[in-house]
Amino acid sequence: MRPEAQTGHLPVSQSPAVHLPVLYTQVLEGLRVIENGRYLDGTFGRGGHARGVLSQLGAEGRLLVMDKDPDAIAVAQRDFAPDPRVSIFRGSFAQLLQWDETVAGLDGVLFDLGVSSPQLDVAERGFSFGKDGPLDMRMDPDNGQSAAEWINHADEQAIADVLWAYGEERQSRRIARAIVARRQKQPFARTAELAELIASVMPRGKDKIHPATRSFQAIRIHINRELADLEAGLDAAVERLKPGGRLAVISFHSLEDRIVKQYMNRLAKAPPANRRLPEAVAFVPTLDLIGGAIKATDEELAANPRARSAVLRVAQKREAGA
Structure with missing residues (x-):
């Protein structure tokens, strides 16, 4: 009898039904879970994908879960810690090489990028322009600079650069100028204040998205160092994967997906030859691509528009020298 049965906890695989996360079936198919394998979910969230992986593991299988959000870790501790097959680490997946549990190698790694639905839905976390709350945006609220601290102190050029680079916001300079002018009168403290300011200076177009969408995305990415963490996490994941192990990454915007696509291609495909240069060392691929870009089905989109x-x-690590 497992410990969770003795303490009154249900095994994770038998937990009450929860809303399935984005691309749930496709992720499990992509990871191709083996019964006694060792898997890492680098973005636990509320454990939807992790539950699916654990349900396919046998008694000797291992599930390692990471998240830098303390609320996510609290859920993991409550729902997963009683299972002896599970280990939990609070931190970014960029730190996975620092976790001793990964040293033995991994049969699969999952990164589900971006902000989670619980983070968006809780106004106090400060991620949503649609829900007024403190202007925070930190996935780990115990570390780093909040969005308000950054917005109220960064110079105009730095703000414009972030909005352009991470939000692809065409009006980045106009918005940055308005932010600096407004904070001189009153510092920003709430998400609604920033969203209203951005909306007030944005030209009215045909685009149906809120005028602050791109700016909020950009500030969040900057505050949480999301793209730098992604690049470090991809390197770490491939280093820890065993031959035959699989890496699955879910992206939600073009900046993330471009990094993932180019990274996988770089390790899977030889670069174009240049006839003017002497022949370089023969290219030895590290990864094999498993299909192309995988998207949600119409059925999933009807149930969960956020999956759009x-x-x-997905990529698979090759045998050395294969």
């Missing part, structure tokens, strides 16, 4: 922008890419 999700893109899953």
